[in-house]
Amino acid sequence: MGQLVQKSCFFLFLFLFLICQSVLASQKSLRHRKPCKHFELYYHDILFNGTNAANATSTKVANQSLPGNFNFGMLVVFNDPITKDNHLLSPPIARAQGLFFYNKKDDYNAWFAFTLVFNSSQHKGTINIMGADLMAEETRDFSVVGGTGDFFMTRGIATIRTDTLQGAYYFRLKMDIKLYECY
Numbered sequence: 001m002g003q004l005v006q007k008s009c010f011f012l013f014l015f016l017f018l019i020c021q022s023v024l025a026s027q028k029s030l031r032h033r034k035p036c037k038h039f040e041l042y043y044h045d046i047l048f049n050g051t052n053a054a055n056a057t058s059t060k061v062a063n064q065s066l067p068g069n070f071n072f073g074m075l076v077v078f079n080d081p082i083t084k085d086n087h088l089l090s091p092p093i094a095r096a097q098g099l100f101f102y103n104k105k106d107d108y109n110a111w112f113a114f115t116l117v118f119n120s121s122q123h124k125g126t127i128n129i130m131g132a133d134l135m136a137e138e139t140r141d142f143s144v145v146g147g148t149g150d151f152f153m154t155r156g157i158a159t160i161r162t163d164t165l166q167g168a169y170y171f172r173l174k175m176d177i178k179l180y181e182c183y
Ligand SMILES: *[C@@H]1O[C@H](CO)[C@@H](O)[C@H](O)[C@H]1NC(C)=O
Pocket: 051, 052, 053, 054, 055
């Protein structure tokens, strides 16, 4: 009887030990994993200013701004061209379709949610991206929360950086996209 208890205790401990090991190992491998896809893209946004309808790619749909200079409450819908280099007039390889709004009273700060829609001979499918644009930081991380087609069920991180800001009506973001799940 005593031997049996001893034996089962031994196996129980062995079992727990192995579980701990595999949990630790998987945490480690997640943290040090290399991306399965990595690419850089440029996002161009031309805001409608009242007269540039032909070229605008985004428009404010609400501007219940609080008093102040930081557009708190302004909501912008966009369908923006995505290019491989930083030239606005390069042929777009995808569109970014989505929205952002400003959400800080005492500084510029925004929140983004959009889909990169690829429809070319190279890539077909979508990548869904969202997150806080903490504009005081030089680089900001958005979450890649999913995808379809060539990017089926993908997840990862899109690190963005403001590449240029021209007045109130044009800005360009450099997006460094690292996908950690590819199927
Ligand atoms: C649209 O862009 C083209 C090419 O950059 C430019 O020649 C034209 O003046 C722009 N039109 C408007 C309304 O901004």
